Amino acid sequence: VRVEATATAHVFDHPALFYRDHDDYLDAVIPFIRAGLDAGEAVLVAVPEPNLGLLRDVLGTDAAGIEMDDMGGAGRNPGRILGAVLLPFVGKHSGRRVRVVGEPIWLGRSVTEYPACAQHEALINVAFAGREATILCPYHLDGLHPRIIEDAKRTHPALWQDDRRFASSRFGDPITVAESFNTTLPPAPLAAVKMSIHDLNLGDVRDFVTAHAIEFGLSKDRVDDAVLAVNELATNSLVHSGGAGRLAAWIDHGQVVFQVSDTGHIKDPLAGRTPAPVDQIGGRGLLFVHRLADLVRIHTLPGATTVRVFFDLPGAERDYR
Amino acid sequence: VGVTLSIVTHREPDATMRLALDGEIDLASAKALREAIHAAARDRDIATVIVDLESVVFIDSTGIATLIDGRKFADVCTTTYRVVNPRDLVRRVLEITGVLSHLGATA
Numbered sequence: 001v002r003v004e005a006t007a008t009a010h011v012f013d014h015p016a017l018f019y020r021d022h023d024d025y026l027d028a029v030i031p032f033i034r035a036g037l038d039a040g041e042a043v044l045v046a047v048p049e050p051n052l053g054l055l056r057d058v059l060g061t062d063a064a065g066i067e068m069d070d071m072g073g074a075g076r077n078p079g080r081i082l083g084a085v086l087l088p089f090v091g092k093h094s095g096r097r098v099r100v101v102g103e104p105i106w107l108g109r110s111v112t113e114y115p116a117c118a119q120h121e122a123l124i125n126v127a128f129a130g131r132e133a134t135i136l137c138p139y140h141l142d143g144l145h146p147r148i149i150e151d152a153k154r155t156h157p158a159l160w161q162d163d164r165r166f167a168s169s170r171f172g173d174p175i176t177v178a179e180s181f182n183t184t185l186p187p188a189p190l191a192a193v194k195m196s197i198h199d200l201n202l203g204d205v206r207d208f209v210t211a212h213a214i215e216f217g218l219s220k221d222r223v224d225d226a227v228l229a230v231n232e233l234a235t236n237s238l239v240h241s242g243g244a245g246r247l248a249a250w251i252d253h254g255q256v257v258f259q260v261s262d263t264g265h266i267k268d269p270l271a272g273r274t275p276a277p278v279d280q281i282g283g284r285g286l287l288f289v290h291r292l293a294d295l296v297r298i299h300t301l302p303g304a305t306t307v308r309v310f311f312d313l314p315g316a317e318r319d320y321r
Numbered sequence: 322v323g324v325t326l327s328i329v330t331h332r333e334p335d336a337t338m339r340l341a342l343d344g345e346i347d348l349a350s351a352k353a354l355r356e357a358i359h360a361a362a363r364d365r366d367i368a369t370v371i372v373d374l375e376s377v378v379f380i381d382s383t384g385i386a387t388l389i390d391g392r393k394f395a396d397v398c399t400t401t402y403r404v405v406n407p408r409d410l411v412r413r414v415l416e417i418t419g420v421l422s423h424l425g426a427t428a
Contacts, residue, residue, distance in 0.1 A: 200349040203325055206379070224410055231381050235348045278423040281390050284382040291417055 013134040014125060015165070016156035018141040018149065022054060025138060028160060029101055030058055032136055036099035037065060044089045046081070047103035047138070048072040055101075071103055078104050078113065078120040080290040082127050082273040090131065091275065097132040105152075107143045110253070112310070113295050114148070115181040121155035122181075123269055125174035136160075178269050185299050185306055188248050188259055197234045197245040197260070205234045205247060209258065212249045213311070216256045222311050225292040226258060229309045232285040233260035240264045241305070254313050255294065261306040266298060326350035326377075328357045336368035343376035346384030354384075358391035362400045370395055374426075375406040380414050388424055 019025045033055070036043045045055055046069040056063050067089065075081040081104055090098055102124075105117045124135060139152050141161075153159060153170035154177050195208050209230045213223040230247065237245025241264035248259045272286025290296055295310035326344040333339055338361040346354060361370045372388065374380070388404055395402035404424040407415050415421040 202347045202349055203345065224413075228381065228410075228414065231347065235381065235383055238348055275419075278420055279389065279393070281393070282382070282386045284385060284418055288382050288414075288418055 011133075012125075012128045012131050013158065014128070014156055015134075015136055015158035015160050016152040016168075017136055017138045017160040018152075019138055020141050024162075025051065026054065026058055029055060029136070029138065032099070033059065033066065033101065034062065036134075037062060039097070039099075041097045041099045041134075042089070042093035043067070044069070044086075044098065044100045044102075046071045046074060046085050047101055048075075048106045051103060051138070072106075075104050076294050077290055077296060078117040079273065079293075079296045081120055082123065082270075083275050083287050084291055086124070086135070087127065087275050090133065098134075100133065100135040101138065102135050103138045105137075105139060105144065105148060107140060112253075112297065115183065116295060116297055118148075118151050118155065119178045119181045119269070120273075121152070122174045122178035123273060125155070125157070126178075127270060127273065175269060182299060185297060185308060189250050189252075192248040192250040192259075194246065194248045197237050197247055197262075198243065200238060200243075202231055202234055202238075206231055208247065209249070213256060216249070216251050217313050218256055218311055219314055226256065226309070226311050229289045229292040230258045230260065232289050233258075233307050233309070236260075236285055237262040237264065251313070252310075254315075255310045256313060257308055257310050259306060259308045261304075263303050264300075264305045265302045266300040266305055272296075326354060328354060330357070330361065333371075336366060337371060338364070338367045338369070339371045339373055341373045341376070345379035346377060346387065347379065347381050348383045351383045351387045355387050355390060358387070359394055362391065362395040362398045362402065367400060369401040369403070372402075372404045373406055374404060374411055375408065377408070377411050380407075380411045382418070385415070385418055385420055389420065392424060 017028050033043055043066045045066055048071045052068060052070055056068060069085060074085050086100065104120055109117055137156065139149060141149060153168045154172050156168055157171045159166055159168045193212055197205060206227050209227045210223060213226045218226060234245060234247065237260055241262035245260050245262035250257050272290050276283045276287060289309060293309040294312045297308045299306045326342060326346055329341045331339040331341060340357055340361060361367055392402050404426045407426050415426060
């Protein structure tokens with residue numbers, strides 16, 4: 001019998017679980033889920049396959065009372081996990097404590113995706129501060145790079161391993177930790193196609209994105225996604241960056257990449273991660289970009305911001321699938 | 322920069338004004354749309370404003386902000402306000418951003 005460590009001591013609890021195999025995983029996660037059900041909490045399981053199927057099999061009929069999302073799809077872009085998965089779940093269950101198994105980092109995450117994943121883990125602490133919630137984040141101890149495990153200790157105030165539950169001595173200020181992943185992006189390839197954004201030329205921007213997205217091989221729906229996402233980024237350049245910016249596009253490792261750079265600065269690390277109330281007039285642009293893209297990487301400083309949006313090419317099967 | 326949106330106003334029975342839009346709603350065209358919605362909503366002879374998206378082929382978050390601003394302004398004017406006929410990409414954008422039902426979008 002395990003000790004439930006997520007007592008009422010903390011309003012928001014955010015432990016990382018370090019597991020080595022399926023048995024380890026189930027031994028910790030199943031009692032965690034059942035304790036939530038017993039306490040009448042709203043329970044969300046947002047993990048990738050094969051762990052999702054594993055949990056569903058073991059939970060049996062209990063799974064009916066739980067919302068289960070495939071993180072491989074819903075959280076394909078880590079930048080939308082807060083805005084499209086976690087916070088909407090909280091919104092649906094207002095007045096109830098929520099309990100979440102959230103696994104945003106898995107073996108197939110690429111080097112390009114990882115900094116955005118780590119930022120997300122840090123910013124959960126900010127977005128959920130003061131909320132009645134527990135979010136347990138499983139990390140595959142043997143499969144993931146040791147650096148990732150070290151980062152998890154910085155982004156989680158509590159750590160679970162085997163039967164032990166303890167505070168993380170490495171846990172840092174979440175904004176500072178998130179900022180540590182706001183790093184220079186690798187340079188765009190010389191072969192990238194480019195155009196400038198100016199004088200409200202959004203129609204030209206959309207034509208450019210359409211032409212290159214088709215040429216690079218995106219499917220019809222994904223061409224639309226790319227057009228919508230880049231249009232939003234270009235609009236931000238026009239509105240927030242003196243009416244100008246630069247757009248570039250290229251293919252990298254089975255993904256189409258569009259980059260918008262300008263002289264603006266994204267000051268709020270939660271920008272684009274918090275759902276907008278339906279009657280709010282603005283504030284949807286970056287949120288929408290995160291919904292559309294498979295990955296968003298941002299490097300922002302006062303006077304210099306670069307945003308890259310990535311779209312998976314068909315056939316470029318990734319490890320998690 | 323060419324005009325990306327045309328706005329044609331139709332007076333209809335029951336003190337209704339229909340704004341028939343054709344084209345793209347983005348930063349370049351949103352201001353004209355906002356002004357057209359406000360003008361119709363504040364007109365004392367108009368009880369209902371219908372924003373008809375049937376021929377709109379593109380909308381973005383700036384366009385959505387304009388439609389929601391129109392809803393708020395119409396409420397202030399106690400004018401009935403409806404957004405109708407979003408098609409294809411436009412419908413999908415309103416759905417993804419979660420504002421479809423708030424705008425009273427129909428058909």
